[in-house]
Amino acid sequence: MGVFTMMVALSSFAHNGEEVNENVLRAFNKEFADAQDVNWEVGKTVLKATFRLNGQVLFAYYQETGNLVAVTRNIMSGQLPITLLADLKRNYQEYWITDLFEISAADSTNYYITLQSADQTIILKSSGVQGWQTFRKQKAS
Incomplete structure (x- = not known):
């Protein structure tokens, strides 16, 4: 599953009272044995x-x-790899960060950041630590 496909799948949750199946629960409990405050949402293609x-x-x-697709977490800018943080400071000084998260899937880690200025909102994504690419731009309304 590509990162873009996964992003679309992740945004389409509708909790419909479905139970989480045993395969998923077993995999989750094995991977995250010390997890606390677990809440589940059942989506169209993922849980x-x-x-x-x-x-x-x-x-x-x-x-x-029961296959783990990805693990995400919100992070602070100081938790970014140095190369990505330096690129932000060098090329996006006039923007402020409104959202930043890390996605770990398979053997890769990617970052998505939403930057905002008075004129526009930009979502950037990284492929590893080599720099940012524009994922989406939107003019301010």
């Missing part, structure tokens, strides 16, 4: 667990088969 682990709020996304 989302929101939970606390080691003082952080995390989101884990599973396929119904």
Whole structure:
């Protein structure tokens, strides 16, 4: 599942009272044995667990088969890799950060950041730590 496809799937949750299946629960409990305050949402293509682990709020996304698709967490800009933080400071000084999160999936970690100025909102994504690419731009209304 590509990152863009996953992003679309992650945004389409509608809690419909469905139970979380045993495959997913078993996989989650194995991967995140010390998780606390676990809440589940059932989406069209994935199941989302929101939970606390080691003082952080995390989101884990599973396929119904129990395969872990991705783990995300909101982060502070100081938690970005140095190269990505330096690129932001160099190229986006006139923007402020409104959202920043990390996605760990398979063998990669990507970052998504929403930047806002008086004129526009930009969502950037990273592919690893090599720099930012524009994911979406929107003019201020």
